[in-house]
Amino acid sequence: MKKIAENRLPELYQALSAERKLYLPLEEGGVVGYGLYSPEKKTALTAPSTVKSPKELFFPQVEGVVNFQMQGKNIDILPIEMPKEDFVVMGVRACDVRSFDVLDRVFLSDPVDGYYAARREHGTIVSLACDQPQNSCFCEAFGIDAAAPAGDVRCFIREGVLYWQALTDKGQALTDSLFGLLEEAGPAGQEQQEAFTAETKEKLQALPYHGLDLSAFTPDRLGELFHDPKWKKLSQACLGCGSCTFVCPTCQCYDVRDFDTGHGIQRYRCWDSCMYSDFTMMAHGTPRPTQLEKFRQRFMHKLVYFPSNNEGMYSCVGCGRCVRKCPIHMHIVKVIKALGGKKDE
Amino acid sequence: MSEALIPMLGVVTAIRQDTPDVKTFRVEALGGGKCFEHMPGQCAMLSIPGVGEAMFSITSSPTVKEYMEFSIKKCGCLTDWLHRMDVGQQILIRGPYGNGFPVEGELKGQNLLFIAGGIGLAPLRSVINYCRHYRQNYGNIQILYGSRSKDDLVDYQEILDEWMQDEGIKVYLTIDRAQEGWDGHVGFVPSYVEELGFDPQGKVLVCGPPIMIKFTLQSLEKLGFTKQQVFTTMELRMKCGVGKCGRCNIGDKYVCKDGPVFRFDELSELPDEY
Ligand code: SF4
Ligand code: SF4
Ligand code: FES
Numbered sequence: 001m002k003k004i005a006e007n008r009l010p011e012l013y014q015a016l017s018a019e020r021k022l023y024l025p026l027e028e029g030g031v032v033g034y035g036l037y038s039p040e041k042k043t044a045l046t047a048p049s050t051v052k053s054p055k056e057l058f059f060p061q062v063e064g065v066v067n068f069q070m071q072g073k074n075i076d077i078l079p080i081e082m083p084k085e086d087f088v089v090m091g092v093r094a095c096d097v098r099s100f101d102v103l104d105r106v107f108l109s110d111p112v113d114g115y116y117a118a119r120r121e122h123g124t125i126v127s128l129a130c131d132q133p134q135n136s137c138f139c140e141a142f143g144i145d146a147a148a149p150a151g152d153v154r155c156f157i158r159e160g161v162l163y164w165q166a167l168t169d170k171g172q173a174l175t176d177s178l179f180g181l182l183e184e185a186g187p188a189g190q191e192q193q194e195a196f197t198a199e200t201k202e203k204l205q206a207l208p209y210h211g212l213d214l215s216a217f218t219p220d221r222l223g224e225l226f227h228d229p230k231w232k233k234l235s236q237a238c239l240g241c242g243s244c245t246f247v248c249p250t251c252q253c254y255d256v257r258d259f260d261t262g263h264g265i266q267r268y269r270c271w272d273s274c275m276y277s278d279f280t281m282m283a284h285g286t287p288r289p290t291q292l293e294k295f296r297q298r299f300m301h302k303l304v305y306f307p308s309n310n311e312g313m314y315s316c317v318g319c320g321r322c323v324r325k326c327p328i329h330m331h332i333v334k335v336i337k338a339l340g341g342k343k344d345e
Numbered sequence: 346m347s348e349a350l351i352p353m354l355g356v357v358t359a360i361r362q363d364t365p366d367v368k369t370f371r372v373e374a375l376g377g378g379k380c381f382e383h384m385p386g387q388c389a390m391l392s393i394p395g396v397g398e399a400m401f402s403i404t405s406s407p408t409v410k411e412y413m414e415f416s417i418k419k420c421g422c423l424t425d426w427l428h429r430m431d432v433g434q435q436i437l438i439r440g441p442y443g444n445g446f447p448v449e450g451e452l453k454g455q456n457l458l459f460i461a462g463g464i465g466l467a468p469l470r471s472v473i474n475y476c477r478h479y480r481q482n483y484g485n486i487q488i489l490y491g492s493r494s495k496d497d498l499v500d501y502q503e504i505l506d507e508w509m510q511d512e513g514i515k516v517y518l519t520i521d522r523a524q525e526g527w528d529g530h531v532g533f534v535p536s537y538v539e540e541l542g543f544d545p546q547g548k549v550l551v552c553g554p555p556i557m558i559k560f561t562l563q564s565l566e567k568l569g570f571t572k573q574q575v576f577t578t579m580e581l582r583m584k585c586g587v588g589k590c591g592r593c594n595i596g597d598k599y600v601c602k603d604g605p606v607f608r609f610d611e612l613s614e615l616p617d618e619y
Binding site: 065066068070073074075077079082106107109111113114115219222223226252253254255256258260265267269272274279280281282286287297300301304305306308309 | 354397581582587588589596597619
């Protein structure tokens with residue numbers, strides 16, 4: 001394990017951003033979000049959470065796929081170069097690190113999504129253990145250890161020192177590139193880590209959603225959960241605004257559209273939302289006509305359909321963003337509590 | 346790296362007007378031949394830059410080596426455009442997508458009953474012609490095809506000149522309402538199924554508008570067919586075709602990948618969202 005004093009972090013940022021792009025939580029106009037580091041930016045590494053997740057660094061909100069030129073009856077296909085820039089994203093919390101396992105299941109399964117795969121290959125994730133879980137957090141329910149995030153490098157900050165531990169070859173290579181900037185943490189690092197873990201555990205146990213029970217959400221109960229009459233009441237006030245899907249680190253639905261650039265057509269993909277009314281609209285209608293069906297789809301997918309296809313892995317990491325952002329205060333925890341009554345009750 | 350969303354180029358080499366609102370387009374690779382191989386019941390994404398992209402079933406049989414065909418009903422922005430284009434137009438194509446009918450699996454060696462309504466013949470035509478090509482691999486073939494009117498029968502000429510001339514293939518046609526110049530059967534597909542009283546053995550392939558499929562299944566069950574014997578193909582909105590954009594998700598299935606062909610017993614386990 002290595003370490004660096006917290007007040008020397010700007011030096012670390014400089015070093016990390018010297019040879020590659022560095023993204024980390026930045027504060028701008030009171031909003032904290034992942035952004036490209038430069039010395040004049042206001043960093044917010046220890047802010048409790050970012051409004052949007054770091055998902056967009058690997059799966060951008062809008063991304064060109066291919067360009068076309070039309071000439072009479074002829075079409076030219078002009079490929080767009082695959083992403084090939086190395087970058088580091090620093091400060092990723094345990095929940096968001098786990099979200100990449102979920103996204104990997106989607107984008108790295110056959111046929112591999114080349115754009116996502118290229119960014120995963122070129123990106124190094126430096127995680128930061130969480131020491132201020134919020135009341136809306138429930139990562140614990142998914143077996144995520146907030147104090148010991150995965151990633152290529154894992155960091156935690158305690159008593160004015162950032163501790164740094166490479167977990168993968170990529171993480172080791174990044175560590176090696178930092179030359180003399182990091183010091184050996186020695187046995188004190190281990191002690192600090194244990195103390196950090198104990199403190200975080202205590203905080204997690206005091207959270208309002210501590211002990212949230214997911215055991216009712218199993219693939220064999222698909223039909224039963226789908227037909228539960230409670231969906232009606234749960235979905236009643238949903239505005240279909242899609243905020244919950246846009247802030248969610250694991251939501252991956254996208255649209256493919258064409259855009260006239262003035263000198264050709266660009267085909268791009270962009271985030272989409274199952275909460276939107278036209279998501280499944282076809283010429284002769286939609287199989288999900290009301291907000292009830294759309295609302296149900298979002299949560300059934302995360303809690304039942306996705307796990308059914310992925311050995312029980314839920315497509316939610318308990319980051320709490322949708323809990324904080326929904327304008328009508330309806331969210332996945334309320335859904336879990338409402339439908340999560342025990343099987344024989 | 347292969348990128349699923351990037352299409353390849355094809356060229357439209359023939360256009361046939363089948364009905365007032367259905368045309369059949371022949372698509373070849375630029376140097377001739379097919380853009381890719383497929384199995385009956387599989388689909389392809391067709392698109393025109395700046396107009397749109399959509400999934401269509403490949404109506405020609407894989408046994409045709411020179412081209413692929415698509416029977417497309419005019420019903421929106423892209424299909425309107427396709428209906429207006431001329432031979433020689435280049436077009437973007439990617440695929441094949443989906444599972445297709447199990448012609449080399451469960452359907453092999455079986456008596457087959459095809460039931461189609463309207464444009465629903467498009468995916469079944471691929472299977473029918475495949476089975477005609479490998480005739481010895483299949484039992485009796487019966488085809489029941491219905492549409493609104495005589496003018497709405499897709500592939501009518503091929504049905505008359507080829508299917509009806511084949512030995513061991515029985516073709517039953519019906520139209521919804523009586524019409525001058527039509528001395529065949531008049532009535533809806535589901536009731537014609539009951540009238541004809543098919544022997545409940547072998548496998549059935551049904552394709553057409555959702556409401557027709559629903560009532561046809563009821564008719565088949567009355568005749569003693571089970572859900573395990575009946576296959577259909579589904580139509581949902583699609584964007585990626587590769588199980589990633591989330592668009593065609595029903596329960597734990599993705600229609601673009603796990604479908605579009607489903608057996609009815611599998612379908613009835615899925616949420617009713619199609
Ligand atoms: S569903 Fe909500 S809590 Fe779960 S990962 Fe998405 S935004 Fe976070
Ligand atoms: S659940 Fe809330 S955030 Fe999500 S679409 Fe409905 S109103 Fe918007
Ligand atoms: S069309 Fe994208 S998941 Fe099926």
